Amino acid sequence: MKTTRTNLFQVIAVVCLLASATGCNEAMKDTLKYDYPREENASVSGGHVLLVILDGASGRAVQVTRNARQAPTLATMAAHAIYTDYGLSDNTNAIGAGEMTNARGWANLMTGCTTHGITADEELSAIGSNHAVARLVEAGRSASIHAADDRFRAVFATEGTNAPLASSDEEAKDGALAELRGASLVPDLVVVEFKGAREAGARDGFYKADETPTDAVIAAISTLDGYIGEMMEALKARPGYANENWLVVVTSNHGGANDNGKVSSHYDDLTRNTFTMLYHDRLVPRVQGRTSDASLTYSYFTPKWSFDYQNPTPQAHAESAVIGNTTTGNMVFGEEMTIMFFVRLNTLHAGSSQNYIILSKTNKVKQSGTANGGWYICFYNSPARDFLLELGNQSSGRLCTSSVLNVAGEWYSFAITIAPDATNANMLLNAYVNGKLDSYRPNTKVSKNNFTNYTAGQVDIPLRIGGANDRTTQVSGGDTKNAVATNWFNITNLQIYDKALSAEEIELYAGKNQLHLLAGGYPLWDHLIGYWPCDLEEDEGNPVLKDYSRYRPGDGSTDFVIDRGASDQWIEGFSNDPGMHPIPETDRFYYVKTINTVDVSRQVFLWLGEAVKWEWGMEGKAWTLTYEEMVTID
Numbered sequence: 075m076k077t078t079r080t081n082l083f084q085v086i087a088v089v090c091l092l093a094s095a096t097g098c099n100e101a102m103k104d105t106l107k108y109d110y111p112r113e114e115n116a117s118v119s120g121g122h123v124l125l126v127i128l129d130g131a132s133g134r135a136v137q138v139t140r141n142a143r144q145a146p147t148l149a150t151m152a153a154h155a156i157y158t159d160y161g162l163s164d165n166t167n168a169i170g171a172g173e174m175t176n177a178r179g180w181a182n183l184m185t186g187c188t189t190h191g192i193t194a195d196e197e198l199s200a201i202g203s204n205h206a207v208a209r210l211v212e213a214g215r216s217a218s219i220h221a222a223d224d225r226f227r228a229v230f231a232t233e234g235t236n237a238p239l240a241s242s243d244e245e246a247k248d249g250a251l252a253e254l255r256g257a258s259l260v261p262d263l264v265v266v267e268f269k270g271a272r273e274a275g276a277r278d279g280f281y282k283a284d285e286t287p288t289d290a291v292i293a294a295i296s297t298l299d300g301y302i303g304e305m306m307e308a309l310k311a312r313p314g315y316a317n318e319n320w321l322v323v324v325t326s327n328h329g330g331a332n333d334n335g336k337v338s339s340h341y342d343d344l345t346r347n348t349f350t351m352l353y354h355d356r357l358v359p360r361v362q363g364r365t366s367d368a369s370l371t372y373s374y375f376t377p378k379w380s381f382d383y384q385n386p387t388p389q390a391h392a393e394s395a396v397i398g399n400t401t402t403g404n405m406v407f408g409e410e411m412t413i414m415f416f417v418r419l420n421t422l423h424a425g426s427s428q429n430y431i432i433l434s435k436t437n438k439v440k441q442s443g444t445a446n447g448g449w450y451i452c453f454y455n456s457p458a459r460d461f462l463l464e465l466g467n468q469s470s471g472r473l474c475t476s477s478v479l480n481v482a483g484e485w486y487s488f489a490i491t492i493a494p495d496a497t498n499a500n501m502l503l504n505a506y507v508n509g510k511l512d513s514y515r516p517n518t519k520v521s522k523n524n525f526t527n528y529t530a531g532q533v534d535i536p537l538r539i540g541g542a543n544d545r546t547t548q549v550s551g552g553d554t555k556n557a558v559a560t561n562w563f564n565i566t567n568l569q570i571y572d573k574a575l576s577a578e579e580i581e582l583y584a585g586k587n588q589l590h591l592l593a594g595g596y597p598l599w600d601h602l603i604g605y606w607p608c609d610l611e612e613d614e615g616n617p618v619l620k621d622y623s624r625y626r627p628g629d630g631s632t633d634f635v636i637d638r639g640a641s642d643q644w645i646e647g648f649s650n651d652p653g654m655h656p657i658p659e660t661d662r663f664y665y666v667k668t669i670n671t672v673d674v675s676r677q678v679f680l681w682l683g684e685a686v687k688w689e690w691g692m693e694g695k696a697w698t699l700t701y702e703e704m705v706t707i708d
Contacts, residue, residue: 121319123678124309125265126302127183128349129176129223130272130280131295132329133159135287136349144296147303148324148351156697157351158362158668163328164188164346165665165672167591173345176272177225179327179671181205184230186675186692198229204690206675207263208232213684216261220249222269236261243268247301254308260318262682268301270294272330280330281344291330310355321681322353325674339658340665341365350669352677358700365667372485372587372654373661374416375609375646377619377636379540380562381430383549386638391562393639394541395619398631402604403435403537403570405449405492412571414489414584416654419453419563421482430557432461432565435537437544448535450542451490453563461505463490473503476514485564485651487584493574495519508653509584511577539565539619539634564645570604585655590622592657599624604632609660617641669697 128136137159139145163179166188181192184205192198203209207217211234218236221227222243231237236253240246250266271294278290302324309320329347340346341364377392386393405411417432431439436448454462454474463473479486489506495517503518504511535543542548548557567587575583579598583589588607589596596602605623619634626632658664673694679686680696 121262121321121681121683122260123263123681124305124320124322125263125674125678126305126322126324127180127265127267128271128295128298128324128326129179129267129269130275130328130330131291131298131326131349132280132287132344132347133161133326133349134285134329134344134347135271135280135291136295136326138287139292139295139299142292144292145299147299147306151306151322151324151351151353152361153359154355154357155351155353156357156360156362156669156699157349157353159347159349160341160362160364160668161325161348161350162340162346162665162668162670163326163348165340165670167659169193173331174328174343176327180226180229183325183327183671183674186672186690186694188672188693189691195225198225201229203232205230205232206678207235207265209690210263210679210682210684211235215263215682215684217263217265218253218261219265219267220246220253221265221267222246223267226267230265243270243298243301247304250305251308254305254312258314260312263678266305268298270298271326275330281332285332285344320354321677323351323674323677324353325350325671327671339367341658348671350671350674352669352697352699354699354701356701358702360700362668365664367658369650369667370656370658370661370664372585372649372651372656373609373646374485374564374566374649375644376564376566377608377641378562378564378643378645379430380559380639381541381548381557382559383557385559386545388559388639389643391559391639391643392540392636392641394545395539395617395634395636395638396543397537397621397634398629399627400534400536402632405435410494410572410574411492412489412573412575412580413451413569414487414571414575414580415568416485416566416585416587417488417563418483418485419479419561421561430561430563431538431541431548432563433537433539433568434542435535436542437535438547439542461488461507463503463505473505473518473520474514475505475507475512477507477512481651484653485649486653489575489580489584491574491580494522506577506580506584509581537634539568541638545638566608568604568606568608569602571598571601572603573601585653587654587656588660589657591659606634666695670694673697 136145136148140149163174164182168188169178175193177195177198178193181190181198181201182188184207185201186206190201190204192201207219207230210217211232219227219231220238220240222240222245227237238249240249246266246268250264253260253264271291274290274294275288279288280291282288306322309315312318326348329344332344379393380388380391381393382388413433431450431452434448434450436450439450449464451461451463453460460479461475473490487508491504492501494500495502500519500521503520504516505513583598587609589599589605602623603625604621606619606621608619610620610622617636621632673696676686676692676694677696686692
């Protein structure tokens with residue numbers, strides 16, 4: 075069930091094979107094999123890594139510098155590298171709506187995870203030895219650090235690390251050059267940290283008003299590109315360069331500060347935007363662009379709802395769920411409301427005898443034009459419409475959609491808004507499908523009396539998914555009479571608001587799920603009086619669809635509990651249907667489609683042939699590196 079799916083995500087997220095440094099397109103052993111014997115990776119254990127960190131250099135700033143032909147070294151290296159201008163220094167919501175800090179950027183990069191809790195510079199020392207350099211030294215590998223920033227050197231230069239003092243980028247560069255040029259044996263890992271781009275941004279700003287990088291940052295990156303060029307020249311001049319098997323990694327710890335407005339996803343957040351390049355002189359080049367929002371996948375986990383008049387205790391599906399109070403879902407005289415949810419059915423137009431009830435607060439379904447009291451939403455097929463809302467007396471309180479569902483098994487976002495008209499004597503009803511107005515009669519006018527037309531005792535009817543409160547009326551009622559479990563539907567992301575959302579608000583948020591994860595907060599959260607995502611349930615066979623709104627009472631009386639039918643018949647899957655617009659945080663793959671800084675530590679360990687231990691909690695992955703074929707000329 076859901077727990078299994080979560081574990082599968084964790085497995086897939088780290089399954090990535092690194093090509094062997096000694097073979098042509100040869101795949102290395104599965105990176106999920108932690109603590110593997112060292113000799114199994116003897117073919118790569120002689121490699122070296124040069125890791126260059128450009129503090130505060132966003133991918134956008136590096137891209138602009140390169141396009142202006144002011145970064146010739148990086149432009150040349152790109153011919154034998156996999157690189158991205160759209161990496162992330164942090165792909166979590168741990169920093170909220172704030173900006174990435176220098177300290178957190180370093181911590182993510184050097185620990186390979188985002189769960190260390192470091193945000194400010196004064197917290198850096200809490201890392202202790204839980205970082206890549208210390209772990210490599212502990213494994214018997216050698217390392218050196220040439221850092222322009224004293225704090226970086228103090229935290230990451232563990233005992234046994236060569237870490238000469240440097241007070242500027244130029245001194246850090248000169249220290250690295252001396253090591254690369256002078257020693258017959260160089261460390262397995264050489265780290266060079268530059269602060270010039272960060273200091274230029276702090277002094278003159280990182281971005282202009284239009285979010286293009288400032289001239290000061292571009293100039294600083296250009297200078298650092300020259301330093302990288304000197305180090306590459308020294309590296310390739312080494313007598314043993316061909317056999318030393320160098321991987322050169324150039325990356326940044328964060329994208330600098332940005333005060334120019336809100337962002338819709340982490341990819342839009344310039345403070346998270348990083349540049350990362352993995353270079354080897356035999357790599358086939360590959361450029362990673364920004365991941366398209368269209369590639370987001372909606373992940374669902376939901377009961378399978380159906381109705382069979384012959385079988386009141388079905389085992390193959392859920393029939394109905396009820397909440398424990400009678401107030402949620404009330405359409406109170408004169409008050410506004412919006413109901414929104416995702417829905418799909420397995421076959422189009424279930425037929426007039428199988429117009430299943432999706433959501434209800436009523437004891438009865440349609441019976442020969444009588445006043446039913448309460449309300450319900452159902453699939454509808456006469457005329458050929460797909461959604462019907464009936465209020466009170468069905469002959470005068472009806473709203474239906476204009477279009478019909480056109481793809482069986484496809485997810486749709488559906489919404490109904492209710493608002494008073496100018497006279498305040500009537501309520502205006504509108505229906506929306508996939509964020510677009512879709513009422514058969516826009517602004518359907520219904521007397522307010524229909525909203526209080528509860529027959530005796532029906533004011534105490536609870537809200538239900540999948541049926542009316544009185545099951546017997548579905549067996550004899552016109553909408554579901556003789557219905558059988560041939561067809562079924564799913565409903566997720568059910569929302570009830572205490573206001574009539576505007577057309578603009580519905581278009582913006584239709585198809586979005588797990589609203590509590592929206593970056594910067596969900597603006598309509600305070601109006602959300604009932605919220606059932608239906609995709610956060612964890613326990614196998616759990617019959618409860620929990621209310622996640624801020625108004626959920628402590629007694630759980632607004633949770634839906636499956637009380638008719640099987641409680642363990644949940645289905646799960648993924649959808650790219652056009653009506654779904656999931657937020658990035660709900661797609662576990664979206665932010666890992668480009669190289670993130672947490673990937674760098676894992677890439678270094680895999681290149682050096684060292685084991686990555688599970689307890690380190692490294693979140694990153696190693697990227698597949700494709701090599702040019704070797705050609706022998708007679």
